[in-house]
Structure formats: C-alpha cells, structure tokens
Amino acid sequence: MKRINVSLIVFLASISMAFGQYILPELPYKYNALEPYIDSTTMRIHHDVHHAGYTTNLNNVLKKYPELYKKDITELLVNLDDVPADIKLAVRNLGGGVYNHNFFWTIMAPAGTANMSAKMEKILVDNFVTIDAFKAEFEKAATSRFGSGWAWLIKEPSGKLRIISTANQDSPLMPMEQVKGKPLLTLDVWEHAYYLKYQSKRAAYTKAFWNVVNWTEVEKLATK
Numbered sequence: 001m002k003r004i005n006v007s008l009i010v011f012l013a014s015i016s017m018a019f020g021q022y023i024l025p026e027l028p029y030k031y032n033a034l035e036p037y038i039d040s041t042t043m044r045i046h047h048d049v050h051h052a053g054y055t056t057n058l059n060n061v062l063k064k065y066p067e068l069y070k071k072d073i074t075e076l077l078v079n080l081d082d083v084p085a086d087i088k089l090a091v092r093n094l095g096g097g098v099y100n101h102n103f104f105w106t107i108m109a110p111a112g113t114a115n116m117s118a119k120m121e122k123i124l125v126d127n128f129v130t131i132d133a134f135k136a137e138f139e140k141a142a143t144s145r146f147g148s149g150w151a152w153l154i155k156e157p158s159g160k161l162r163i164i165s166t167a168n169q170d171s172p173l174m175p176m177e178q179v180k181g182k183p184l185l186t187l188d189v190w191e192h193a194y195y196l197k198y199q200s201k202r203a204a205y206t207k208a209f210w211n212v213v214n215w216t217e218v219e220k221l222a223t224k
C-alpha cells in the first residue's frame with residue numbers, strides 16, 4: 001500500500017509538470033500515523049504550512065522564468081548553477097525546501113510497518129561496521145548541525161554509503177555541496193519539525209525517528 005502511495009506521489013508530481021507548476025504532494029499516511037514518535041499537530045503544520053509554503057513560494061519565484069517549471073524538482077536542484085542569478089538563492093532555499101520535504105515524507109512509515117530487512121542490515125553493516133555505529137553517526141550528524149538543516153544517508157557515485165548534514169534547505173543534490181550523492185534517508189532538524197513535542201531536545205527527536213523509518217523504501221533506493 002505504502003509503495004503504491006509513493007509511486008502515486010511521483011506520478012502526480014510528473015502530471016503537475018505538464019501543467020507548469022510544482023504541486024504539494026499529499027502525505028502517504030494520515031497526520032497521526034507516526035504517533036507517538038512524531039505528533040499529529042506537528043505533521044499537519046509541517047506539511048500544510050511549511051511544505052505548502054515552500055511549494056507556493058517556489059512557484060511564485062519561477063513565474064519570471066516559466067521554462068523552469070518544465071524541470072522536475074531534482075533536475076532543477078542538480079542544475080542550480082543554470083538558474084538565473086536573480087532567483088538562484090530563492091530557488092536554492094525554496095526548491096530545496098520542496099525537494100527535501102517531498103522526500104522526507106516518503107522515507108517514514110507508521111512504526112512497525114516497514115522494518116529493516118536482513119538485506120538492508122547487511123548493506124549498513126558493510127558500510128558502517130555495525131547498526132549501532134551507523135545510528136550513532138547519523139544521530140551525531142543530526143544533533144551537531146548548528147541551526148537549521150538536515151541529516152542524510154547518501155549513496156555516493158562510487159556506491160559507498162555516507163552520512164552528511166546540510167544547512168538550511170540545501171541538499172546533497174546541489175552543486176555547491178562538497179559531498180554529493182543520491183539521498184537514501186533524511187531527517188529534518190529544523191525546530192518546526194520537532195519543537196511542539198520535544199522542545200529543545202533534538203537528540204530525543206532524533207532517537208525517536210528510528211521507530212518510523214520506512215526501511216522498505218530506503219532499501220529500494222539503496223539497491224536500484
């Protein structure tokens with residue numbers, strides 16, 4: 001069911017391009033589906049206000065250069081250096097916000113519904129020695145990011161998995177990032193992602209996140 005929903009999001013996103021605007025994808029689960037780890041109110045505000053805002057504002061910024069609507073969001077960010085200078089920073093921030101949230105929702109699932117398979121476990125152990133070491137490094141990337149940003153598990157062009165963090169709405173797709181790769185997993189560490197439930201306890205939010213990772217989706221990305 002979840003897999004179908006993710007495909008549906010991708011399908012709807014491609015339709016939207018035909019109409020010339022980026023669309024806000026629906027969440028692939030209900031607002032309360034990630035309770036008690038991520039609360040319903042946070043999910044509602046995060047998706048309906050923050051993510052919606054990035055999408056609307058990106059569409060507004062691109063009105064001046066409507067040919068850019070033809071690119072899918074990944075293409076827009078990978079080729080950020082081709083974006084006209086007067087809107088480049090806005091596209092970096094808003095386009096990053098659109099892509100990062102689109103992706104973030106798809107790599108989470110209700111607790112217990114998309115557990116880590118033996119195959120996925122082996123991939124992580126091959127790269128990080130133990131699952132605990134993998135989690136510790138990811139948590140460190142999430143908690144040590146100063147201010148707002150994202151923690152990522154990426155697959156480098158060499159095939160090696162690596163953990164990084166990015167500032168603001170930057171992503172590992174963008175040309176200015178020193179370490180680039182295909183995103184496999186991410187965690188939003190902006191305060192709007194956790195403050196209602198966890199207040200300043202970003203580390204507790206980061207640990208709770210492990211309960212709602214969609215390992216089925218992460219494995220699919222890691223193996224294709």
Ligand code: MN3
Nearest residue numbers: 050188190193
């Ligand atoms: Mn966010």
